[in-house]
Amino acid sequence: MAVYFECFTRTTMPRQELFDKSLSIDAHASSMADSGEQAIGGVTSGQISLGEQVTWRARHFGIPVRMTSEISELEPAVSFTDQQLRGPFKKFHHVHEFYDSADATIMVDKIHFEAPLGPLGWLVERLVLGWYMPRLIRARNAYLVGTTAL
Template sequence: MANTQEKAIAGVTSGLISLGEQVTWRARHFGLPFRLTTKITEMKSAEIFVDEQLRGPFRSFHHVHEFYELDGETLMVDRIRFAAPFGPLGWLAERLVLGWYMPRLIRQRNDYLLHG
């Protein structure tokens, strides 16, 4: 994720993460530095895990990772739900920018995880 300079900087920063554990990420988006701390709030091995924002730039952020076996391979489906802060300005940012930016960012991260 070189384009966003994303890096795990606190909590679980390498290896596998488990239920109840946290990770803090540092990244740059739109030229601005951001930190996001998430916690694994649900985990069923090989089926699903959920991370949710504890601290960060969103009013709320909920990310579900679901795993399915398909023709001998693993299919991962991401579902994200988020809300921007700042009331009406945040609502506008969600519709004009974040609505296309966040799914694109998740696809880029998944591509990186798949291909390195």
């Protein structure tokens, strides 16, 4: 029982700028305004770094959610990984990779998550989270590349 998906985002934004924006707590909160996502613990503004944690509070499907994640790997301007330490998922692991192409920067999100609750979780993964999570990541990425300044 697990879901894996990748999202590819192409932009003319320089790789370093997109990398930095992707680590911005403020940019993430703004990109998730529809769910009222707020950083309420750990690093709550500015840029998060290797080994640091953030606790988010949000509302998805009308349900209040809290999730604490940590930046567990970071290679500047190349990649970073965040993973859930506490929260609604049995497992949540998100690798962000950044590449230069001839005329653009490519950001690749590789996400692996697993819902709790055994067979019920499997059903929720297939019926809801399997389409909702990629949509959420694409919306976040569109916000990041569509904004020139925070």
